[in-house]
Each structure stands twice: as structure tokens, then as C-alpha cells.
Amino acid sequence: MARRDSIDIGELTDPAFYILLSVMDEKHGYLIMKTIAELTNNKVTIGPASLYTTLKKILVAELVELHITNDTKKTYKITQKGYDMLKDEVERKKEMIKLAECFLNN
Template sequence: MPRNDSLKIGELTDTSYYILLCLTKAKHGYLIMQTIKNLTNNQFSIGPASMYTTIKKLLDAGLIKLSSESSPKKKTYVATTKGIELFKKEVQRRKEMIEHAERILNQNEEI
């Protein structure tokens, strides 16, 4: 399935995941990128083009919105209730994926 369809089926790409995580509090674009780099110790970074493409998709899906703190010069975004709910489901889905992997890897070590 193309990555563009992930939001339609209720799953987040890594980029969407980190942007939504950052937007539990209102942030502008540059601060989103810096927060992700700091949070992941520079192991994951998002460039401006990818970030703004993803922000548009998240806006269109109603998962984020322009914050009341936004200004014409600096757009500030924040997650919506719908976005937070989807994010929580995604965290649970990823936890289950890790549990599955650990179970299989542990079985393979026993062989």
C-alpha cells in the first residue's frame, strides 16, 4: 500500500508520528524539526519539504490545526483531539509490533 494511504487506514508514518508527538503543544515548523532531532539524539530528522508536505496531510485529515498562537509570519500548529486519539492508538499498535518481534526473536534464540 502506498505510504500516502497510511492516514486513510489510521496508521502513521514515522514522520507523521514524530510530528504529532511534537504537536501535543503548539510549535512552529523550525521548532518541530529541532524538537525531533533533539528527542531522537539526531537519529531521525525531517527536512522542511518533507515536514510541510506531512503537515498539509495532517491538516487535511483533521489531526492537527493552526494554533491560536499562529501569526502571518510564523504558522504554529497543534494536535487536535482526533490527532491525539490516533497517536495513542498508533503507540499501542507499535508496542504490539515490538512484542511480536521480541517473541519471535526469543524463540529463535532458544533453538
Template sequence: MARYTTEMEELTDTPFYILLSLMEAKHGYFIMKSIETMTNGNFIVGPASMYTTIQKLLSAELIELVDEGDRRKKTYITTKKGVQLLKKEVKRRQEMVRHAEKMFKEKGEPLA
């Protein structure tokens, strides 16, 4: 899982959105569609990237397989460990935005 989290446990965008999407149980296609919908099409995860990331998130115990009977469609959900990491990541990103806003304001640069 070192690719997605460092010692500081920072997530890159793909695992961040997959974990966020899996706050409710979903299978692969719906994970991709929910990310596309939540970001208004500004962030799209392809199948190869998604399934590679899912395997790494499973290994790190940030998501788990949910048994719903249909073996053709594997359904996943974010674990408590994954939710905690997401919360930490949201706070980290909020702080980054605050730093950027402060710097732009100090330099008289509008954000829009």
C-alpha cells in the same frame, strides 16, 4: 490523507513524529528541531517533507493552525483527533515490539 493512514489508521514515521512534536504548539523550525532532539538525531525531517506532511495532517484534521499573531511563522498543534490516532499508533507499535521480542526470544537471538 490516505498516504499516511490506511483503513487501519497506521502512521508512517514522519507524520507520527510531527503529531508527537505538536502535542505543544510549534512552528516549522521548532517542529524539525524538537523531532531531532527527541530522537537524539536518529530521525530528521527536512523542510519539504515536513511542510508536505503538515498540509496532509491539516487536511485530515489531525493538526490545526494556532493563531498567535505572527503571520510569518505558522504555528500548529495536534487536535484531539490527532492525539487519539497517536495513542492508537503507540499501542500498535508496542504490540509489534512485543511480537518481535517474543520471536527473538524463541529463536535464542539476543536483541543487542
């Protein structure tokens, strides 16, 4: 049986999470990588291979849209579907943290 992608089951990988967060405003690839590093104080960095592999997956899932400018520069922006999935992921992670805190604070 083929392994299902996390997006198929309604979950985001960490790279997908950070990419969606960074493309609330339209950005090109290098700026996405730079924004993620800045948002996380360089605790999270995503290289070009991981960035473009993940962008391809979230494009297919319609979580971001691709824009090509006149000078053929590709930029990406979150879609409503991507925004909704990002919000759901935040809620899922909050529940995970709440559960973990119950066990860790005993």
C-alpha cells in the same frame, strides 16, 4: 486502484508520528524539526520538504490545527483526533514489538 494513504487506514508514517508527538504544544515549522531532532538525539531528522508535505496531509486529516499569528507566522498544534490516533499508533507499535520479540527470543 489508487493507493490509500496510511492515515486513511488508521496508521501513521514515522514522520507523521514524530510531528504529532512534537506538537503537543503549539510550534512553528522550524521548532518542530528541532524538537524531533532533540527528542531522538538526532537519530531522526525531518527536512523542510518532508515536514510540510506531512503537515499538509495531517492538516487535511484534522490531526493538527493551524494557527496564524499577527506576524503571519504559522504554528501547529495537535487536535484531539490527532492525540487519539497517536495513542492508537503507540498501542499498534507495542503489539508489533511484542510479536517480533516472540520470534526473536526463540
